[in-house]
Amino acid sequence: MYKYIFAEKFFLEGKVEGPGFLEIKDGIFGSFSENKLGGAAEIIDYAGHWIAPGLVDTHIHGFKNHDIMNNEFEGLNQISEGLLSCGVTSFLPTTLTSSTELLNSVVGMIGTQYRNVRGAKIKGIFLEGPFFTEKHKGAQNTNYFCNPSIEKLKNWQGQSNHMIRKIAIAPERKGTAEFIEYAVGEEIAVALAHSDATYEEAKQAVEIGASIFVHTFNGMSSLHHREPGMVGAAMNLKDVFAEIICDGHHVHPAAANILMNARGRDQTVLVTDCMMAGGMPEGNYQLGEFPVEVKAGAARIEGGSLAGSILQLKDAVKNVVQWGIATPEEAIYMASTAPAKSIGLDVECGKIAVGYAADFIVLNPDLDLIATYLDGVCRYHLRKEGVQ
Structure with a gap:
C-alpha cells in the first residue's frame, strides 16, 4: 500500500526540497514530488516539520x-x-x-x-x-x-x-x-x-x-x-x-x-x-x-x-x-x-533515496526530534513514546 509523508522540508540526497510529498510503498522510499502522485493513498501530515534520514x-x-x-x-x-x-x-x-x-x-x-x-x-x-x-x-x-x-x-x-x-x-x-x-x-x-x-x-x-x-x-x-x-x-x-x-x-x-x-x-x-x-x-x-x-x-x-x-x-x-x-x-x-x-553502508542506509528502507526522522525547525520511523512505520513519537 502507498502512503505519502507531507512536510515542509525534506533532506534528500544532495539537496533539500519542500514543501511536498514523499512516497512510501511497502516500507521502501519512493519518489519525492511537490504534488501528490497516484490515486487514493494515506497521507501522513507533518506540516511545518522537516523529514531527514534516520x-x-x-x-x-x-x-x-x-x-x-x-x-x-x-x-x-x-x-x-x-x-x-x-x-x-x-x-x-x-x-x-x-x-x-x-x-x-x-x-x-x-x-x-x-x-x-x-x-x-x-x-x-x-x-x-x-x-x-x-x-x-x-x-x-x-x-x-x-x-x-x-x-x-x-x-x-x-x-x-x-x-x-x-x-x-x-x-x-x-x-x-x-x-x-x-x-x-x-x-x-x-x-x-x-x-x-x-x-x-x-x-x-x-x-x-x-x-x-x-x-x-x-x-x-x-x-x-x-x-x-x-x-x-x-x-x-x-x-x-x-x-x-x-x-x-x-x-x-x-x-x-x-x-x-x-x-x-x-x-x-x-x-x-x-x-x-x-x-x-x-x-x-x-x-x-x-x-x-x-x-x-x-x-x-x-x-x-x-x-x-x-x-x-x-x-x-x-x-x-x-x-x-x-x-x-x-x-x-x-x-x-x-x-x-x-563504513561502506551508504548503499543501504543513511539517505532518503528511492529504493532505500524508509528509515527516517521527523524534526521541528528547532531540530527537536518529533518521531522516528523504521521501514515506514512510526516506532517513536515524542508525544506517544513507545509507539510500535
Missing part, C-alpha cells in the same frame, strides 16, 4: 543502563529500542578492549542475534581495540593491549557471522601494515585510535587502507607545528573520515569547527561514543570493567579522564547548529550519510 551511530557502547560488553541479548535489544528516541535507525554495537574470550562471546552473541532486535537496526560491529597503545589509553584496559593479529580478527569474523564492519588500531604497533591490508580486503573499515603515532605513521597507515580517525582530538597524539601527529593527519590526509564527539565536553566548539573546515563536513562523522548511562540520571555506572561517575553531563573514570559520553546523536546534530559551525543540512549529513559512507 541517523546512523557508528560508535556506541551502550544506552539505557545496558552495555554491549555485558553480553546479553536483552540488553542489546534495549539499546536498540532506546536508540529510536535518539533519532538513530542504524548503529554499530561497539566493544571495548577486553579478553579474547569475552570478545569472542560478545561478537558471537551479536552475530547470532542481530536480526532479532526490535529497534534501530544493527549494521555490523565496531571493535574498538584491543590493538592500542598505553599513552592515550582513555577508558581502555591496558592489560589486554597487544599487537594487531590477523588470526584474532579471522576468529572474530567467524564468531560473528562476518559482522565485523569496523576495527580500530594504533598504527604504531608492530604488524600494522599486514593487518590493515587483510582487514580492508575483508571489507572491514580500519580506524585509527588510542595512539601516540606520528603524522608519518598515521599517513603510512592511511596509504595502506586505514580510512577513519576515531573520536578526533581524543585518545590521540595532538597537533604540534613540528609534529602534526594524529590530529594533524585527521585534518590533512585525503579521503579519510574523522569522527567527532560534539557534546561540549570532549571537544571545544571552536576545535570542532577547525576540524570540519579542514576535513570538510562531508567527511566529518558525528558519533556519540555513548556508554550505558545514556538516557539515564546522573550517578555511578560501569564502562566495561571501569566504574564511571556521570556528573554535570560528562562521564569520567577515577582520575578524571572522560569515559565515553552520555550524548544522544540527535543532540549532537542540534549542538553543532546551535554552536554556529554547521547548517541543519550539514549537521544531518554528518550524522546520517557521512557515517554510513565511512
